Amino acid sequence: MSAPVIExxxxxxxxxxxxxxxxxxxxxxxxxxRGEYLAIMGTSGSGKSTLxxxxxxxxxxxxGNYLLDGIDTAEFGEAQLGLLRNRKIGFVFQSFNLIPRxxxxxxxxxxxxxxxxxxxxxxxxxxxxxxMVGLVDRAGHRPNELSGGQQQRVAIARALVTAPAIVLADExxxxxxxxSSEDVMAILDRLHATGRTxxxxxxxxxxxxxxxxxxxxxxxxxxxxxxx
Amino acid sequence: xxxxxxxxxxxxxxTANKLRSALTTLGIMIGVASVILLIAVGNGASQSVQxxxxxxxxxxxxISPQRAQAGSSTKPLTxxxxxxxxxxxEAPAVKSASPVVSTSATAAHAEVSYSISQxxxxxxxxxxTTNSSVAEGAxxxxxxxxxxxxxxxxxxxxxxxxxxxxxxxxETILVNNIPFTVVGVLASKGSxxxxxxxxxxxxPLTTVQNALTGYGSLNQIVVQATTADTLDAAQxxxxxxxxxxxxxxxxxxxxxxxLSQQQLLTARTATTDTFTVLLAxxxxxxxxxxxxxxxxxxxxxxxxxxREIGIRKAxxxxxxxxxxxxxxxxxxxxxxxxxLGVAAGFIGTRFTIAGIQPVIVPSSVLLxxxxxxxxxxxxxxxxxxxxxxxxxxxxxxxx
Numbered sequence: 001m002s003a004p005v006i007e008x009x010x011x012x013x014x015x016x017x018x019x020x021x022x023x024x025x026x027x028x029x030x031x032x033x034r035g036e037y038l039a040i041m042g043t044s045g046s047g048k049s050t051l052x053x054x055x056x057x058x059x060x061x062x063x064g065n066y067l068l069d070g071i072d073t074a075e076f077g078e079a080q081l082g083l084l085r086n087r088k089i090g091f092v093f094q095s096f097n098l099i100p101r102x103x104x105x106x107x108x109x110x111x112x113x114x115x116x117x118x119x120x121x122x123x124x125x126x127x128x129x130x131x132m133v134g135l136v137d138r139a140g141h142r143p144n145e146l147s148g149g150q151q152q153r154v155a156i157a158r159a160l161v162t163a164p165a166i167v168l169a170d171e172x173x174x175x176x177x178x179x180s181s182e183d184v185m186a187i188l189d190r191l192h193a194t195g196r197t198x199x200x201x202x203x204x205x206x207x208x209x210x211x212x213x214x215x216x217x218x219x220x221x222x223x224x225x226x227x228x
Numbered sequence: 229x230x231x232x233x234x235x236x237x238x239x240x241x242x243t244a245n246k247l248r249s250a251l252t253t254l255g256i257m258i259g260v261a262s263v264i265l266l267i268a269v270g271n272g273a274s275q276s277v278q279x280x281x282x283x284x285x286x287x288x289x290x291i292s293p294q295r296a297q298a299g300s301s302t303k304p305l306t307x308x309x310x311x312x313x314x315x316x317x318e319a320p321a322v323k324s325a326s327p328v329v330s331t332s333a334t335a336a337h338a339e340v341s342y343s344i345s346q347x348x349x350x351x352x353x354x355x356x357t358t359n360s361s362v363a364e365g366a367x368x369x370x371x372x373x374x375x376x377x378x379x380x381x382x383x384x385x386x387x388x389x390x391x392x393x394x395x396x397x398x399e400t401i402l403v404n405n406i407p408f409t410v411v412g413v414l415a416s417k418g419s420x421x422x423x424x425x426x427x428x429x430x431x432p433l434t435t436v437q438n439a440l441t442g443y444g445s446l447n448q449i450v451v452q453a454t455t456a457d458t459l460d461a462a463q464x465x466x467x468x469x470x471x472x473x474x475x476x477x478x479x480x481x482x483x484x485x486x487l488s489q490q491q492l493l494t495a496r497t498a499t500t501d502t503f504t505v506l507l508a509x510x511x512x513x514x515x516x517x518x519x520x521x522x523x524x525x526x527x528x529x530x531x532x533x534x535r536e537i538g539i540r541k542a543x544x545x546x547x548x549x550x551x552x553x554x555x556x557x558x559x560x561x562x563x564x565x566x567x568l569g570v571a572a573g574f575i576g577t578r579f580t581i582a583g584i585q586p587v588i589v590p591s592s593v594l595l596x597x598x599x600x601x602x603x604x605x606x607x608x609x610x611x612x613x614x615x616x617x618x619x620x621x622x623x624x625x626x627x
Contacts, residue, residue, distance in 0.1 A: 058624070078547055083544065085543065086543065093624075098539075102240070
């Protein structure tokens with residue numbers, strides 16, 4: 001087994017303070033190997049989304065260490081975290097989070113713009129990513145002109161357009177019907193097949209069945225680790 | 229991240245909500261335009277006052293009666309006073325002294341009747357003293373004054389009112405039902421913002437006294453000094469002569485007042501300055517209100533788009549590129565609105581407003597433009613910089 005791409009030690013996250021403090025994570029440990037396909041399950045409020053947000057560098061832990069490729073992310077500054085989110089991590093949200101009034105193509109191009117890729121190359125790569133999710137013919141459509149499943153596929157195209165090593169997905173099928181869910185999972189499976197590390201959160205056992213390994217988060221800690 | 233890309237995002241941001249962008253622009257435009265326009269009106273008023281007073285000449289003294297101290301008697305200014313002032317041995321610095329009576333009168337010609345605000349009776353020297361010249365016809369002569377002929381020289385406004393089409397020279401008009409022959413029309417002097425200098429008619433002193441005002445006191449004696457340099461000497465001589473004739477002792481308040489054009493100018497400038505300050509404060513309020521409107525819209529724009537900021541950060545945008553985008557959006561709206569405001573201000577000042585030809589003050593253009601731009605920039609960038617400083621997940625969860 002290769003060196004872990006994600007290593008989390010004694011991770012804690014507290015929202016608020018004093019009597020109203022909410023302990024979302026209470027000393028969580030997790031290791032994800034390179035190229036692994038991991039599903040995180042757990043009830044609402046168990047802290048799994050908080051965990052994934054921290055893994056995606058969208059949020060910072062209150063205490064504990066998050067080592068990405070062996071380097072503690074606490075050492076990174078704002079600009080380097082931006083670079084990480086841009087190059088290394090692709091994040092897929094449950095609620096898609098596309099920019100409204102902006103075409104699918106422009107949404108997919110967005111990370112490349114911030115990466116400083118030239119217009120011509122950007123267009124080609126964004127179209128290739130849309131091709132991969134089967135939405136090239138919808139490139140000129142705005143998010144409100146797309147179905148939920150199509151929006152999620154655009155969001156996945158955006159997550160993979162910079163060819164990140166890690167793809168994180170927070171309940172990617174949570175808002176989708178069965179048919180769209182299967183499309184989305186097929187894409188994630190293919191991403192894994194090309195050697196990417198995929199971590200996803202889900203409530204559904206059949207979605208979790210796509211993963212090599214399933215962990216359960218209970219009360220801010222990992223409860224069981226079952227190799228698939 | 230190149231500047232062109234940030235600019236492209238900003239352009240898309242501005243055009244994404246056209247109505248809101250248009251309203252923001254409109255707010256800035258109205259603020260800027262009103263500042264430029266109102267200050268220009270105030271400035272125009274004060275300039276026309278200065279011009280009209282300067283038009284009277286710099287070597288002129290105006291003597292008018294004033295109430296003396298309680299206890300002492302008040303003697304009216306008389307034609308004899310005016311004659312005494314013109315004495316070349318007693319007052320060598322005085323070139324001429326014109327007695328002036330003034331009244332308002334209703335003039336009529338054919339079916340038209342017009343109320344002249346200043347109907348003056350004086351002598352021919354008055355015209356040269358006040359730099360008045362005729363556009364048509366001729367002035368009346370000293371002989372007309374001696375004979376008390378019913379002739380009149382009318383101002384441009386009176387001419388256009390009574391004779392909209394024909395030539396007034398040689399025509400007869402009825403002034404308070406007394407027939408006067410129009411011998412000339414004065415060249416236009418324009419409005420000074422407070423009164424129309426052309427709304428006047430000038431007739432021989434004796435005629436006006438005989439027909440309209442009676443042989444009472446004079447309203448003014450207008451004195452012309454020999455040169456502008458002898459004005460002070462003339463003022464001293466005039467004071468000495470009148471003190472003697474009116475028996476004003478040392479330290480007593482005189483029953484007349486001598487004002488030079490310079491003093492008149494100072495007094496009138498003070499008045500128009502007050503006027504300008506008043507207009508400027510109204511303009512400043514409208515700029516402030518416009519600025520608050522812009523502030524409000526900028527705050528709403530940014531707050532509403534905090535989620536968008538979160539998305540951009542989640543895909544790797546740096547704080548600086550987000551800040552740059554919103555700063556550019558605010559700059560474009562402010563500059564565009566400001567430019568439109570300047571244009572509207574310039575167009576507006578081409579029209580005569582309430583009888584005043586506005587004159588643009590260059591610094592007001594700069595000030596209005598800068599203030600509006602700064603308001604837009606500050607209130608656009610401040611909430612954007614706060615939002616850009618959030619962790620992506622905080623911005624994404626923002627409701």
